[in-house]
Amino acid sequence: MIEKEVTLQRLKDAVSDPGTKQIELVYIETRTALSRFAENVIHQNIEQADHRVMARVSLGDRVGLAVGNNIEPEPIKATIENATEIAENQDPDPDFPGFVKSTTGADVVGAYFDTTAEFSAVSRAMAIKSAADACKKERLSAAGLYKTETKASAVVNSRGTTQFFAETLAEFSLTASDDSTSASGWAIAYNRDVNKLDLLRLVRTAVGKGVLSRNPETYPAGEYTVILEPAAVGQLLLFLGFLGFSGKSFAGSRGFMAGKIGEKITGSEITITEDPFTGEMAGMPFDYEGVPKKRVVLIENGIARAVVFDRRYAKKAGTESTGHALPPDNAYGPYPKNMTLQPGSVPFENLVSSTEEGILITHFWYLNFLNPRRVQVTGTTRDSTFLIKNGKIDRPIKNMRATPAILEAFTKVEGIAKERVLYPQYTSVMFVPGMKLAGFPLSEDTDEG
């Protein structure tokens, strides 16, 4: 479906004669095929295809943005005219850095797989049926998602920049549950190649947890040693991204990294790197301004090192873009979409077996800012929370509310697993291990009536 040459030619033609203005076109084409299932039945089965053309036009330092979803030459021209009209009405923007000149990105191997692009609805249905059968054998009900996505991104501007990237991704998640015993087990798998999803392991994990989590008991509020599975770690990392790793929050002195570069802000076990090029991540090699992406060490052995920038916030900070601009139609500013947490040296299993008393958390639900100044979030545990005693799962406990101040929590690291997994969340993909933290705040979040 992705017609690289035709697409690029149309975009290049549209910016070839800019006159007195400068033009940047960002093109994003997405085809999402997805089956959702619940109660052992596929209830939603879809294929949606769309493409967007985002045109930014600059008249000196006045800039306008318009978005359309038609890739034919005339509609692209109309979108550019719309952006021009907006630029004409705009006030000068002294922070506008201009469009990047003549960049091209490195080829990324392992981002596009025909196996994923051509994966059929029937193949999805067959895998889901196997997962549902495995759940039913244990008197559990299957719910989940099987998604494949094919995406093309291009950035072309009138200063000679031409970038194109094609990618695929596949994701399967499964909840194995039983309402009569409040049991719920969950697992997720992600890869660019649908054939590399380890569905056997995923089903075994979700069903195994479902079986173990029957009849959970209430557990009192307190500060506990917790073992976070990789998904839970990834969810916390995502909020660090929102609250501090962006050049926008850095420039506005709002984020926790502002004024702290070179200072210790977490335990020395923590090294977080924005690294689109790690292993099977195979991230996009340029950003939505066409700037090549750089690997950026954000926190190194607990010390705040750097944040990610797009061209605007790099200019404000007197530095260079790290290639982390998001599409121009959002206001988040730059964001690290491929964060990795440096692994430890012990197997995940050892984090559990070395715990005298603690709580094993599969993942969180509805994390939200609670007190941004403290980098504090609130959310509940979800889909299997277990009490660990003497190195083993003692019993399932009911979901609890977690209110960690993330940087403070990361000062109490008792261990990081050596295994890492790719974990997708929204449009980010992280590469994260499980970890053990002491003194993690949990409160009862159960039936108070």
Place this chain on the structure above:
Amino acid sequence: MTDAKIDEIGHAAVDLSLLSGVTYADCRVVHVTEEDVRVRDGAAEALSRSESLGMGLRVLVNGAWGFASTAEVTLEAAATLRERAIEIARASGRLAGERVELAPVEPARGTYRTKIEKDPFDIPLKEKLQYITHLDSLLREVPDLNRTSAGMSFRREIRHFYSSEGSRIHQEIFQSGAGITAGLGRGHGESAERSFPTSGGQYEAVGYELIEKLKLEDAIEQLTEEAKALLTAQPCPAKTTTVILSGDMVSLQVHESIGHPLELDRVYGSERNFSGTSFATPDQLGKLKYAADIVTVYSDPTAEGGLGSFGYDDEGVPAARSPLIEKGVLVGYLTSRETAARIGTTSNGSMRARSWAYLPLIRMTNTMLQPGTKTLEQMIAETDEGIYIQTPSSWSIDDRRENFQLGGEIGWLIKNGKLTEMVKNPTYSGNTVGFWNSCDAIGTPEEYRIWGTPSCGKGQPGQTIATGQGAAPARFANVKIGR
């Protein structure tokens, strides 16, 4: 493209005459136009216009669903779309439960247009930008304010709906919104923000007249004073006490702990793997004492100005008011034709899609908490000890919609019937049923307003949709505050 051409394409897409096994089809052709004008910290954050046109087709084949969408709106694309949707539905059939049955609906041939006084897309962009820049400069003139924002946005959806049962509906829906934020920070750890009319701004299904009505500039002085005072205010104490919520906080509470739990697709588990389920299961319909006797809640997509208002939902069901909670008892759900059939009723028109590209899901429309008889002033005067919390800033609720923690931008402790000292980061938590049963006062019709939530999220792929919540201030006894 002319309406006649779109009609031709839509009708062709749902023509089942030569298709065996296909029992139902509906097609939506939707054209969305949006404008966003936003200034933050003195610089333009957004000044954009976007257009999106496409169509989505849903089919039932042997009792199983398939859906496909495309940005191409042509007769040829409709034919391809139909093949794709049917193929997908046949795949669904490999893992189908009972055949999907649809509750009956009279095929509709109608039109609907949001009542607006001023088409927001007729107002020149320059005028909008000038107003937002003016607001921002007023904010930035205030000494100490260094975190400011002002913005407005507009959405127009032209929706065409066709079904194999004979429906043909044309709708033109407008949504408008605006708001300002005044904030100040002193480097690390010290910052405060106040928003008006509420966090993220107020949104309604109206035209540009809303912007004039909001009079955002008049709020700047009070916002500024409150933001400055918050900087040095004490944190919210941790205890159990009486909580009085402002109308916009009640709106959030209604949205999170009444609207979402009563989406019947969620109740039946369709969101189990993502947004979660609901404690409010159908066996409790007509029995569950969800809330105190004074609490009556209904869904009303006909409410004038409500952000969740329309003429017909995305299954062609006419908008109508329907009860959810009557005098505290659970009496209804938000339904689709499929889920309504499962509980032996007809759909109350709650199926909505973000745009042509997405499959409709059960979504809130306007969820209206019926106003009561006590003014906010009376509620406070009657309270010996408690807290008044205003303007949502934080929200989190578990995956069964039972237990929540919500926070506001600002709070005032109440002592002996009077507001006393201001507190920052006020939060409260509770159990949905326990909390709503502790409601002992709801504000008057004069204090009632339909608050807008422009970006409620649900589903995979994620769909944000605009909902409204009718709410006045309300009071709740014995609530945990602080953290």
